Amino acid sequence: MFVIGIALFFGTILIALVGPVIFTITMERVGPQYAPPGGRYFLGLNDLGQDYISLLIRGLQSSLYVGFLAGIIATTLGTLIGIYGGFKGGWVDDFLNMVTNLFIVIPSFVILILISSSFKEGRSLTLIGIIIGMTAWTWSARSVRAQSSALKSKDHIALAKMNGANTLKVLLVHILPYLFSYVFMVFILQVASGILSEAAISMIGLGPLDTVSLGTILNQAKNTGALGDGVWWAFIPASVIITVIVFALYLINTSMEGVFNPRLRK
Amino acid sequence: MAIFEVDHLSLHYLTRFGQKIHAVTDVSFTMEKGKILGIAGESGCGKSTLVNGLMGLFIPPLYPTSGDVRVAGESLMNRSPKDIRENVLSRKVSMIPQGAFNALNPTRKVKDIAADVMSAHMKGIDKSHIYDRLRERFDLFGMDTNKVLNSYPIQLTAGERQRSVIGISTLLNPQMVIADEPTSALDVTTQKVVIKLIFDLLEKGIFSTMIFITHELPLLRHVAHDIAIMYAGEFVEVGTTEQIVFDPRHPYTKALMGAMLSAEPGQRQRKPTAIEGAPPNLANAIQGCRFADRCPAARAECKVNKQEIRIVGERQVRCDYAQ
Amino acid sequence: MHNDVTIFSADHISCTFGSGKKIVRAVDDVSFSIASEEIVSLVGGSGCGKSVLAKVMLGLIQPQTGKFLYKGKTIENQIKHWREVQSVFQDPFSCFNQFFTIRSQLKDSFNVMEKKPSNKEMEDRVDQALLAVNIKPPEIEGKYPFELSGGQMQRMLLARIFILRPQVLIADEPTSMVDACVRANILDYLMKLKEELKMTIVFITHDIGLAYYVSDRLFIMHKGKIVEQGAPDDVTLSPKSEHTLQLLDDIPDIHKEWIKGRATSTVPA
Numbered sequence: 001m002f003v004i005g006i007a008l009f010f011g012t013i014l015i016a017l018v019g020p021v022i023f024t025i026t027m028e029r030v031g032p033q034y035a036p037p038g039g040r041y042f043l044g045l046n047d048l049g050q051d052y053i054s055l056l057i058r059g060l061q062s063s064l065y066v067g068f069l070a071g072i073i074a075t076t077l078g079t080l081i082g083i084y085g086g087f088k089g090g091w092v093d094d095f096l097n098m099v100t101n102l103f104i105v106i107p108s109f110v111i112l113i114l115i116s117s118s119f120k121e122g123r124s125l126t127l128i129g130i131i132i133g134m135t136a137w138t139w140s141a142r143s144v145r146a147q148s149s150a151l152k153s154k155d156h157i158a159l160a161k162m163n164g165a166n167t168l169k170v171l172l173v174h175i176l177p178y179l180f181s182y183v184f185m186v187f188i189l190q191v192a193s194g195i196l197s198e199a200a201i202s203m204i205g206l207g208p209l210d211t212v213s214l215g216t217i218l219n220q221a222k223n224t225g226a227l228g229d230g231v232w233w234a235f236i237p238a239s240v241i242i243t244v245i246v247f248a249l250y251l252i253n254t255s256m257e258g259v260f261n262p263r264l265r266k
Numbered sequence: 267m268a269i270f271e272v273d274h275l276s277l278h279y280l281t282r283f284g285q286k287i288h289a290v291t292d293v294s295f296t297m298e299k300g301k302i303l304g305i306a307g308e309s310g311c312g313k314s315t316l317v318n319g320l321m322g323l324f325i326p327p328l329y330p331t332s333g334d335v336r337v338a339g340e341s342l343m344n345r346s347p348k349d350i351r352e353n354v355l356s357r358k359v360s361m362i363p364q365g366a367f368n369a370l371n372p373t374r375k376v377k378d379i380a381a382d383v384m385s386a387h388m389k390g391i392d393k394s395h396i397y398d399r400l401r402e403r404f405d406l407f408g409m410d411t412n413k414v415l416n417s418y419p420i421q422l423t424a425g426e427r428q429r430s431v432i433g434i435s436t437l438l439n440p441q442m443v444i445a446d447e448p449t450s451a452l453d454v455t456t457q458k459v460v461i462k463l464i465f466d467l468l469e470k471g472i473f474s475t476m477i478f479i480t481h482e483l484p485l486l487r488h489v490a491h492d493i494a495i496m497y498a499g500e501f502v503e504v505g506t507t508e509q510i511v512f513d514p515r516h517p518y519t520k521a522l523m524g525a526m527l528s529a530e531p532g533q534r535q536r537k538p539t540a541i542e543g544a545p546p547n548l549a550n551a552i553q554g555c556r557f558a559d560r561c562p563a564a565r566a567e568c569k570v571n572k573q574e575i576r577i578v579g580e581r582q583v584r585c586d587y588a589q
Numbered sequence: 590m591h592n593d594v595t596i597f598s599a600d601h602i603s604c605t606f607g608s609g610k611k612i613v614r615a616v617d618d619v620s621f622s623i624a625s626e627e628i629v630s631l632v633g634g635s636g637c638g639k640s641v642l643a644k645v646m647l648g649l650i651q652p653q654t655g656k657f658l659y660k661g662k663t664i665e666n667q668i669k670h671w672r673e674v675q676s677v678f679q680d681p682f683s684c685f686n687q688f689f690t691i692r693s694q695l696k697d698s699f700n701v702m703e704k705k706p707s708n709k710e711m712e713d714r715v716d717q718a719l720l721a722v723n724i725k726p727p728e729i730e731g732k733y734p735f736e737l738s739g740g741q742m743q744r745m746l747l748a749r750i751f752i753l754r755p756q757v758l759i760a761d762e763p764t765s766m767v768d769a770c771v772r773a774n775i776l777d778y779l780m781k782l783k784e785e786l787k788m789t790i791v792f793i794t795h796d797i798g799l800a801y802y803v804s805d806r807l808f809i810m811h812k813g814k815i816v817e818q819g820a821p822d823d824v825t826l827s828p829k830s831e832h833t834l835q836l837l838d839d840i841p842d843i844h845k846e847w848i849k850g851r852a853t854s855t856v857p858a
Contacts, residue, residue, distance in 0.1 A: 155683040158649065162671045163694075164701030177688040308768040309739065424635070451765075453634045453795040454839040462848055481768040484840075488847040511843055525769045526843070527798045538802070540773035542723065 005251030012245050016064055019057040026054055027212075034231050044233035046217075047224040055212055056237055062213035063195050063242070066129040070194030073133025075187040078140025083171055083179070085141075086148025093145075100141045108135035112197065116206040123209045132197045140186045147179050185256050192249040199242050214238045269475050270297040270442050275333035277319045280326070287549045288331070289315040291499045297442070297475045300468065304490030304507070305479045306522065310545050312499040313479045314364065317444050320477070321359050322350045337441060356387055360440040360473070364447040367427035370419040377415035380434045387438055404433055406470070407463055425456035429463055436472050444477045449485070461489055483522055487511045495519045498545045498556040505581025515578055515588040517561045555585070563587065594625040594660070596757055596789045597646055602655035603813075604641050615641040616652065617813035623789065625756075630792040630800035632836065633810035639793045642810075643759050646791060647676055671701050675755040679762035681742035685734045691745055692729060698749050718751035722778055740771040747778045754786055761793045776803060797836045801825055809833045 019025075029049035030041065037044040043052035085096035115131050116123060151157065152175070160174045176183075201207055202215025203222065217238040221227065226234035277290040289312045297303055307313055315328065322342030324330055335342045337358045342350070355361070363369070371379055381396045397415075404411045407429050419427055428448065436443060445464075449457040467473060478489055486493050486507065493510040495503045495518060503516040514520045524539030541560055546552055555561070558568040565587065575582045604616040616638045623629050631639040644650040645657055648664040648671070657663065664670050678684050685694055695715050699705050706714070716726045722744040734742060743763065750758060760779065764772040783790055794800050800807050801821045809817040809824065811832040817824060828834050841847045 155678050155680065156686050158676075159678070159684045160686070160697070161667075162647070162675060162701065163698045164668055164671065165697070173689075174686050177686070308770050454797075455634045455835065457841075458839045458848065465848065481770075482841075483769065484843050487843045488841045522769060525773045527772075527796075527802045538773040538776070540777055541770045542774070 002252065002255035005248050005253075005255055008244060008248035009252060012060065012241065012248070013064065016057065016060045019060075023053050023057065025057060026051065027058075034226070034229075034234070037233055043237055044231075046220060046234060047226070052217075052233060052237065055217055056214070056241065058212045059214040059217050059238065060241060062125050062208070062211050063198055063215070063245070066125050066132065066198040066213065067191045067195035067245075069126065069129030070132035070136060070197065071187055071191035073130060074136040074190040074194070075140050075183065077133070078137035078142075078186070078190075079144050079179075079183055081137070082141040082144030082146075083148045083175060086145035086150075087152050087167070087171060087175060089149070089152070093149075096141075097145075100138050100145075103135065104138045104142075108138075109197070109200070111135050112201050113204075113206055116201060123207070125208045125211055125213065128198055128201065128208055129194070132194050132201075136190060136193055136197065140183075140190060143186055144179060144183065147182055148175055151175050151178055181256070185253050188249050188253045188256070192246045192253075195242065195245060195249075214242050268296040269299055269338060271334075271336040272296070272320065273334040273336070275316075275319060275335060276331035277315055278329055278331050279315075280329065281549070285549050289328075289499050289548060290319060293333075293501055295494060295501075295504065297477075299474045301491045302468070302476045302478055302489060304486035304493045305477060305496055306481060306483055306486055306493060307496035308481055308545070311496045312548075313496055314446060315499075316496070317361060317363075317446055317477075317479065320444060321361060322354060323347060352387075356383060356435070356440060357438050358440055359442045359444065360435040360438075362431055362435050362443065362445045362448055365451065366431045366448075367419075367424060368451075370427060370431065372419055375416055375418055376422070376430050376434075380415075380430075380437060383434055384437055400437075403437060403472075404430075406466065406472075407433060408459075423456075424452055425459055428452065428456075428460050432460070432463060432467070436467060439472055441474045442476070443473045444479070446479045447481075448478070450480065450482070457485075461485075464489075483511065484526055495522065498552075499548055500556065500584060501575070501582070502557065502584045503581065504575075505579075509579065509581045513579065515581070515583045516585050517563045517588075518557050521562070595622050595658075596625050596627075596660060597621075597623040597791075598656075598658045598661075599645075599652075600656040600658075602645065602652035602657050604638075604645065604650060604652050614813050616645070618655075619813070619815055620655075621808065621815060621818065623791065625789055626783075626787055627806060628783065628790045628792060628804045629806045629808060630794060630804040631808050631810055632794060632797050632800045633832075634795055634836070636812070637810040638813040639810050640761060643676070643761050643791065643793050646757075646759055647671075647674060668701060671755075672703065673755050674757040674759065675750055675753050676759040676761060677743075677746040677750060677763045679765050681739065681746050681766070682734055684746060685742070687734055689733070691732055691734060691737065692726075695745065695749055695752060698752050701753070714752055715748075718748040721751045721781070722748050723774075724748070739767055740774070743767055743771070743775055744778070747775070747782070750782060755788070756786070757789045757791070758782065759791045759793070762795070763792075764799065765794070765796075772799075779803070795836075796840065797825070797833075798840050798842070809836065 027050055030051050031045045031049050033047050033049055035041070035045040041051050041053065043056065045051060046055060081096050081100065085093040112131055112135060116128070119127065157170060157174055160170050198207065198213060199215035199218065202213050203219045205219055207213060207216050207219065218235055221234035272293055272295050275290060275293045276288065279287040279289055281287060293316060295303065305313055318328055319330065320335055322335060322345055325347055330343060342354060377397060377400055380400050381393065384396050385391060400415060401411055404415060409426055409429060414422060414426055414430060422430070449460050452460065464476065468476065478486065480486060490507055492504070492506055494501045495510065495516065497518050503510060503514065503519045510519060511523065514523050521539050521541050527538055546556055554569040554571055555573045558564045561568065571586065573584045573586055575584045578588050599619055599621050601618050601620050602616060603614060603618055606613045606615060619642065631642060633639050641650065645652055648667050659670065659674065685691065692715065695718070696711055699711055719726050719729070724741065724744060729737065764775050767775060779790065782788055792800065792803055804821055806818060807821055807824045808815050809830060809832060816830040816832045817828065824833060825837060828837060
């Protein structure tokens with residue numbers, strides 16, 4: 001399972017990185033509106049006559065970028081908050097828990113929409129990525145906090161403290177390595193979630209204004225009624241790519257459990 | 267008729283690099299009904315490997331080198347793990363591994379864990395029948411049967427868990443039970459309770475013989491009828507409990523007895539003997555006696571001549587110079 | 590024989606956990622004093638409160654009621670306290686971080702000191718400590734905790750004490766997880782530590798035989814209270830508490846009957 005997941009995922013990254021070398025990417029109009037797939041442009045053209053191959057590769061790059069950016073921000077923020085709260089306990093933990101719960105209760109998607117729509121100009125991929133990251137961290141925080149709290153009563157923590165280690169050192173050296181596999185799995189899921197969130201927000205038209213992403217492609221398809229007209233190449237390839245990436249990431253996540261815990265393999 | 271016979275059993279491991287580690291060498295003994303054999307030795311002496319071999323459970327990298335193991339005349343060698351699991355384990359030979367009471371499935375109640383074992387070996391039996399039998403059996407244990415059966419392992423004390431483990435392992439009245447350090451991690455009071463239970467079950471015929479493995483000789487003094495001392499994969503002394511405890515002949519047995527601490531008045535002045543060093547690496551062929559480099563009575567010849575088991579003072583001793 | 594300096598003094602201390610109906614009095618109204626260079630054992634079965642009391646002495650827990658003093662003062666600064674009071678635990682494998690080499694973690698202990706010595710001095714002291722527990726430094730070079738045996742790991746815990754040279758050692762079941770053979774070694778090293786460093790040792794165990802051998806005084810604990818205290822011979826020869834009797838009774842001793850009516854062999858005349 002792990003192998004399939006990794007293969008699929010690296011496949012998509014490969015396309016994103018190597019694609020521009022194999023296919024010339026152009027945003028120019030190269031043919032008539034919604035020309036069907038054929039010849040050089042084997043994925044057809046969109047409503048503006050742009051080549052879908054170029055669009056999809058660009059879109060893939062953007063979506064991966066946003067996914068990773070959001071994933072990194074969400075995981076880092078969530079891990080820091082979770083690990084500190086879980087370890088310290090007491091009022092610090094209560095306070096951080098309250099903050100986390102606050103963010104959970106407010107639907108992140110609504111926040112996404114509100115913030116996104118308030119930026120009439122300057123909606124870039126980076127901004128979207130940051131917004132997604134800053135609203136999705138709660139899940140990481142919750143998971144990591146539970147693990148950190150369970151670890152803090154272990155003997156090696158007591159010994160480390162008695163060796164004079166301060167809180168920062170204990171967290172980084174004595175707790176984090178034990179959580180590493182867990183944090184890694186959390187990261188994978190956050191990336192997947194980031195990609196999906198971006199696609200969703202772009203599909204409703206609040207996505208980046210300056211670049212193409214898989215979500216904006218779907219948005220265009222929707223807006224121009226491609227669905228109804230049977231112009232399958234307008235939305236199927238993009239949907240398939242999103243599905244494949246997310247599926248690959250989930251596969252990696254599930255099979256990671258087997259990698260880190262050999263007993264589950266049997 | 268002997269219930270359990272072991273005939274010159276030798277076992278080895280194959281490491282990833284193709285090295286052969288001779289974990290157990292030339293072990294022989296027989297057991298009669300109603301007897302408990304204690305096997306004592308420090309960690310790393312091969313006790314746990316021997317246990318797997320005694321059940322006929324050879325899962326790579328463990329392999330039998332030579333020898334035979336028989337339960338009521340039936341050989342356990344050269345049988346597939348599937349065969350052993352279905353026909354031997356729990357029914358003829360049952361094992362209580364070290365730390366078993368901490369390895370109970372935390373997501374199932376005790377009665378369900380027990381029921382699983384029963385229905386795995388008695389196909390077609392219905393659930394209520396199982397629970398009745400369970401209750402009947404657990405009533406013998408001196409615990410609050412209803413509470414224990416309906417609890418999750420984490421809700422029980424260590425002593426209750428270990429007694430449950432013993433209960434589950436003996437549900438099908440096996441002929442032989444092998445217990446690997448069953449009381450090592452328990453405090454002295456709980457230990458006594460668990461041992462009492464073992465005696466009870468033996469007396470009632472729930473199982474016929476037991477092999478009790480531990481490194482605590484004083485415990486074996488009260489639990490075992492016969493004792494075998496194991497070192498570096500070999501039996502170095504085998505005899506009755508009185509012989510081993512009160513008249514040890516082999517230098518290693520003497521050292522083990524000397525390492526005991528007791529609360530007898532006047533015993534404070536006696537320093538317990540400490541044996542430096544560690545058992546030899548069994549991957550290399552060892553010349554001479556395996557205990558020679560740690561033996562307080564070692565002579566030059568010990569490192570050269572292989573020691574065979576001889577009869578000294580009515581028991582078996584593996585030392586040419588034992589008196 | 591002992592100094593007149595009182596190391597620990599407890600005045601009606603209690604430690605409770607939980608609240609309401611589920612309240613647990615782990616340490617219940619306990620008072621005692623321990624003098625310098627004494628070896629005192631806390632003996633009792635699981636749940637008697639000895640480990641919680643140990644944590645109080647280490648400054649890891651504060652008692653909810655009563656006064657607990659170290660050298661006449663309450664424990665304010667944990668790091669300062671740990672320069673003088675240290676511990677060895679029961680399970681040596683769980684005491685060390687599995688991701689770092691043993692030697693680097695031994696070197697880490699210097700961080701508790703007020704002034705960290707130079708790198709060369711630290712390496713020297715680590716070497717000396719290893720030799721003191723009969724381990725040649727190359728034996729553990731570059732090794733991780735899981736690569737060593739239980740006996741070796743327990744010696745690492747002791748080596749750490751040799752490095753830190755505290756005045757007080759709290760030894761929480763240091764021999765429960767090791768074999769009889771290794772146990773005698775560990776006790777030897779503890780005695781060596783005591784002699785060289787003039788340490789006060791608080792020994793925690795459930796084995797009264799072990800406590801008898803090792804201590805100057807025994808405290809027998811049961812359900813959070815100290816039910817008896819005294820010199821080893823007094824406590825074992827004329828125990829006053831039924832709990833002490835129970836503990837003595839429960840140890841399998843080769844010369845006495847252990848379980849009434851059950852003997853697998855006869856006691857020789």
